[in-house]
Amino acid sequence: MRNIRLNLLKKQENKRELPTGCEKCNVSNLNQKLANYKGYKKLRIAIVGQPNSGKSTFFNSLTNFKVNTANYAGTTVNYHITSVIIKNYEIDLIDLPGIYSFGYSDLAEKVTFEILTKERIDGIIQVIESPAFAHSLVLTMDLLTLDIPLVIALNMIDESRSKGIFINSELLENLLNVPVIETIATKGYNCYKSVLKIISEIEKLHNRDFKNNCDINNNVNSLNNNLDNNLNNLENYVNKGALKIEELKYLVKEYKNIWRNLIEDVFRSTNCHIKDCKLMPACLMNIEKMELENQNYLNYYIKLRNELLKIKSFIIKNINDFVIIYDKPKPTVDDILDKVILHNIWGYVLLSLILLITFVLVFFVGNKLGDIVEGITDGFWNFLRISSIIDFLNNNSLSFITPLIKGLVDGINGGFGIVLPYLIPLVLFISILEDSGYIPRMVYLFDNILRKFGFSGRSILAFILGYGCNVTAIMTLRNLTTFSERVLAGIVIPLIPCSARTVVIMALVTAYLGPIWGVSMYLFSLFILSIVLLIIQRFSNLRYPTLIMHIPSYRFPTLKSLVLKTYLKIKSFFYNALPVLILGTILLNYLAYFNLQDVINKSLSLLTVNLLNLPEVVGLPLIFGVLAKEYALALLYAALQTENVLSVMTISQVLVFTVFVMLYTPCISTVATQIKEIGAKYTFYSVILSLFIAVFVSTIVKFVLSFIF
């Protein structure tokens, strides 16, 4: 039987696919070359923890890699990997999405589960949120069953002490037989020490590996024959109630053995009816989701698993009793704040106020910033005397270079003067909401509203993030538990005005008609979204997916984190949108130079002129808007040859144009993300749906406005 097991394991070993790493991480590639050159030994260390425990902050503090962080569960939905060289090792540090235990319930948790159980991992650092320590051992107990060197990083130790929660780390280390290190990842305190510790644990294992190999096999043999006895033995302890420290240590050790023993037992009695599974204990936690060849064994597995869960709960409770000391409970700020923020009336009043204030501040700050930036860029171009260069080129038969320079100037002006001033305050305010812990409270407030549309409150995370960037929002859908909810949200999220479309609303509607009109556009987009969802719900009859979500403590956003988050989002604009914006503007200028602009505009005139009553020149900006929505605005200015839009278009035309841009085909990055997350078929539906809605709604708006203006 052992030979069969070993052969199976060997087969699975061969099938292992090592992750290729983060394609964007040049540091990793550079370090890899350096490591190959210098002959460093390679290690793969995973940073694991429950959601919102500070893994990404821990990861950021160890590397120069900058991963987005926030104060709610599920910020990291994919893993990040980067290389660091410590001692004689080239270490691949892997920041994995949060996982509560091996019994995963969403796709982000599944990513972690699969990497831990199917890929090569030499060591694990479990980052524990110390203020919520009592619950964190659920994952620790599962990690122990993997038999991979483990170090526990008791993170946010300062926060737990301020809350009156003291953890005896030495005793914890003794009970679990695993090194425990107190850390504060936000300050980088002891993060490096944790890595040194895990390296020494891996070294210890390698040193004793060969020597003890035979002993381990003998141990497994003896346990094989005594599965029931061992289980009964553990249950006797459970029934006993309070334990001594030595008894608890024995129980933890035996618990690991029982899990290991199960591998042998299940192989022997069932001939392994679980497909593609390296580690039976981990899979047993998800037995209901596994594909079984023989369903008769399902109940047996579930019964066994539930017995072990009881023992696990008992061990965790006893460890908590031993290692946690609570100071006198004080009424926390969280409780006082929650009384108002989650109040059935005041909660919603406050929510509306927060959204309104955010919008108004973005408008005013954006306007002021826009004026400042405009002054700087005007001064800069005057300094370079662009107009004289263009005159010089035109007079010397070099006029074909003119569109290049003009496009470059217009593109940079559009990016810096129009988009960035609104984008910076918007992402900053969304970052404040993310870091403060308010967004999970919004989940609670929105749950009873969203359930009418077939969503749980959990999806509000995606909708709120959608106001920043649709791409980020669609990636967050991995946190939703049901496929139908993921697909439906993935189809309709592009209808939410993202920061790029907000820029269009701000620069066209709010700037010319005032903030009330700007807010009305937002409310209008919400109205359209609700109608679309109600129609889909009516025809598809989707069942409400139930909500269960951890609500974190409030935290005061730190300046460092806010600056980092804003920087990451702005950086993405610089890398992805700005170059295309500049290239687009140059292309537009060349199209005008070769008189091709008119051909494209004319071919779209049926939609733009005949149906929507817009100027013919808006055709090309709308085409470019598919690349990124900001271009529709920047290129509109270029096409109209003025930034004073109202001198060329009527109020009614401005509103119809804005509504169309707000609703039509999502940008190309959103489409690419949709294909990845919900598949090509549903992405196609989404594109067609948004195009249809944009044409239909804009036509109605044009009709209604003809009675007003």
Place this chain on the structure above:
Amino acid sequence: MELKENNFYKILSIKNNEVLYMNYGIIEGVIIKVKSISLDGNTIYIEVPELGRKLALSKELINDFEVLELNNSELNNIE
């Protein structure tokens, strides 16, 4: 069972999804406090005082638990 705001309940047993609930700290024998109930009564905000965890959950999920309402004297005994 109809839950009321600010009351404490003991989870006597869990009928389904034991693994899922354990992830969120809800296990047999644990005490929960209902901190708030939404306007339509469909979403509940609870606390697991023993673990210092707060959760938002749908009312439907409560059907998976067999709960016992604790009165003041029972609470004092536990403390």
